[in-house]
Amino acid sequence: MKILVIEDEEQLLQNIRLSLEKENFLIETATDFDSAMEKVFVYDYDCILLDIMLPHGSGLDILKELKSQNKSGNVIIISAKDSLGDKLVGLELGADDYLTKPFHLAELNARVKAILRRKNLDGKNSITLANIELDLTTRQLYVAGAEIALNRKEFDTLNYFLFNKNRLITKVALAEHVWGDNTDQADNLDFVYYQIKNLRKKLQDARAEIEIEAVYGVGYKLVEK
Amino acid sequence: MKLVNQSLKYLSISILLIVAVWASVFYINMLHEIKSSIDEGLENYKRLIILNAQKDSTLITKTYFDESFFTIREIEKEHALLIKDRYTDTVIYMQDADDEALEAEPVRMLSTAFENNGRYYELKIANSMVEEDDLIKTLLWDIVWLYIILIVSIILINNLVLKKLWKPFYNFLHQLKKYQLGKSAELPQVNTKTREFTDLQEAVNTLLQHTIATYEQQKQFIGNASHELQTPLAIAINKLELLLEKGDLQNHQAENIAEVFQIIERLVRLNKSLLLLSKIDNKQFFDNEEVSINEVARQAIADLSEFADYKNIDVSISENAQLTVQMDASLANIVVSNLLKNALFHNHDGGELQVEIGEHSFKVSNTGDGVALNAKTIFNRFQKSDTKASGTGLGLAIVKAIAELQGFVVQYRFENNHHIFEGIFPRA
Numbered sequence: 001m002k003i004l005v006i007e008d009e010e011q012l013l014q015n016i017r018l019s020l021e022k023e024n025f026l027i028e029t030a031t032d033f034d035s036a037m038e039k040v041f042v043y044d045y046d047c048i049l050l051d052i053m054l055p056h057g058s059g060l061d062i063l064k065e066l067k068s069q070n071k072s073g074n075v076i077i078i079s080a081k082d083s084l085g086d087k088l089v090g091l092e093l094g095a096d097d098y099l100t101k102p103f104h105l106a107e108l109n110a111r112v113k114a115i116l117r118r119k120n121l122d123g124k125n126s127i128t129l130a131n132i133e134l135d136l137t138t139r140q141l142y143v144a145g146a147e148i149a150l151n152r153k154e155f156d157t158l159n160y161f162l163f164n165k166n167r168l169i170t171k172v173a174l175a176e177h178v179w180g181d182n183t184d185q186a187d188n189l190d191f192v193y194y195q196i197k198n199l200r201k202k203l204q205d206a207r208a209e210i211e212i213e214a215v216y217g218v219g220y221k222l223v224e225k
Numbered sequence: 226m227k228l229v230n231q232s233l234k235y236l237s238i239s240i241l242l243i244v245a246v247w248a249s250v251f252y253i254n255m256l257h258e259i260k261s262s263i264d265e266g267l268e269n270y271k272r273l274i275i276l277n278a279q280k281d282s283t284l285i286t287k288t289y290f291d292e293s294f295f296t297i298r299e300i301e302k303e304h305a306l307l308i309k310d311r312y313t314d315t316v317i318y319m320q321d322a323d324d325e326a327l328e329a330e331p332v333r334m335l336s337t338a339f340e341n342n343g344r345y346y347e348l349k350i351a352n353s354m355v356e357e358d359d360l361i362k363t364l365l366w367d368i369v370w371l372y373i374i375l376i377v378s379i380i381l382i383n384n385l386v387l388k389k390l391w392k393p394f395y396n397f398l399h400q401l402k403k404y405q406l407g408k409s410a411e412l413p414q415v416n417t418k419t420r421e422f423t424d425l426q427e428a429v430n431t432l433l434q435h436t437i438a439t440y441e442q443q444k445q446f447i448g449n450a451s452h453e454l455q456t457p458l459a460i461a462i463n464k465l466e467l468l469l470e471k472g473d474l475q476n477h478q479a480e481n482i483a484e485v486f487q488i489i490e491r492l493v494r495l496n497k498s499l500l501l502l503s504k505i506d507n508k509q510f511f512d513n514e515e516v517s518i519n520e521v522a523r524q525a526i527a528d529l530s531e532f533a534d535y536k537n538i539d540v541s542i543s544e545n546a547q548l549t550v551q552m553d554a555s556l557a558n559i560v561v562s563n564l565l566k567n568a569l570f571h572n573h574d575g576g577e578l579q580v581e582i583g584e585h586s587f588k589v590s591n592t593g594d595g596v597a598l599n600a601k602t603i604f605n606r607f608q609k610s611d612t613k614a615s616g617t618g619l620g621l622a623i624v625k626a627i628a629e630l631q632g633f634v635v636q637y638r639f640e641n642n643h644h645i646f647e648g649i650f651p652r653a
Binding site for chain 1: 452453455456458459460461462463464466467469470472474476479480482483486487490493528531532535536555
């Protein structure tokens, strides 16, 4: 899987590169408008992360170019501007997703994986790990072939963990992903622990061969047993 | 004191002084005129008497004043030669119709000497004069009347002319009083050709334009600053995430990193709130549409149910009416969820949260600290009721800013140990 990251901020680019390389993706980068255009012209990518504000040009123009080549469907716009206008223009030009800075690496990871999954659907849209299978279309969980009932939030949580297998998911990132902006004001994130506890119990009771580990009290990590 | 009355005050004082000085000068001149006129008459009388004395020698023996008002007395030659014509003010006892007895009346007297057939005589001729106190009295009354007439005229002129002249000024002042920075579209105008007023308008409008520019810059600045902070914050968060993920940290190191991580998350929340406020202030939301507050509230309650469950807070909603408002849907969401979040996070374990929707109001009441908050400052930016670190102190400020933008009212009150926040929407 080849991913192009177009971002002018060197440090941010490095972070994204390091994170995505852990998922064994092949990462190419471009830090300005011209080199980005060149790469977009010459190569095909499975996914493109696109910053809108670039030196010497706008990311939206790159998106237009991609659309004219019919290749805009796998673009995730990464912008510091949380502007509805930009978002609409971007999505109209065929971008698949819009992520506002600052974001969590786990979130970026999940979004990239979601795009890649949609792109490479082989009839069955489900994630399999050890003895569990999560069907993303019917939103059902099977452990060793038996269905386990999950509520909506539990499903979203597990889905997020499966997209970030073996990766740290901070409580904040998880809360934002599953509960959205409502966590803005959360006076503590203990309720995340409470949710995870329930999910863990369900997995344990079903003898799932996966486990949600706590990491330094900051977050969690999903691992195979 | 109004300007018209101020000018009246100074005018009446100065006119009083001017009239008083003028009256004194007028009195002195008048007296002088009268005397010189009488003196001329006396002079003529003297000539006639001397002439008559040559023909009629009986005149020479007239030594006391009677109806003809002169006396003649024979004197020495040496003495006579020393006498020159001399006019003096003196009194003579007289009695007229309205006098009961003889009264001293002021007279003008000419003392002179003449020669008749080698003999010398002294002649004194008197003529009655105006009484000075009568003159002063008459003059005083005239002046009082003059003064009254002047003041009355000035009041009339002030009221008619000055009011007309100052009308553009008062009009301008009225516009200026109503002017609201960032809200009024037009600058105050003065409709006149009066130079001072057009100058005033120019000066005021220059000042206003400068203030508007500063205000706009300030608004832009908050937006730009928080916008510029997004990327560095993203870098910091992601670096810490990568560092934590490495997994070769000592526990105390990890704890420190986790703390820093939380602080940066707080910065992110703060920054997001500032961006949102700046957007509201810059009126970047104007997709007004029909929004059902009932639906928004139900959705927000469902979204927050895990938080409520976690804190064992009993959430109830009573929909007494369908409340539909014209506003930006995302802003309606923010208002409702900010009020609900506020009621949840400042609640105590096992507390209550009630939502009540009326025909024109959306009301959230909750238990919490049993102490009323300051209704005046609670909607201010960075106003925190407690020292809980995680809140941004901007949640209610955002609600207030949205209310002002969309034209409804938010109020706080404390009743029966419940904190009540109410949004009151205008009747359509």
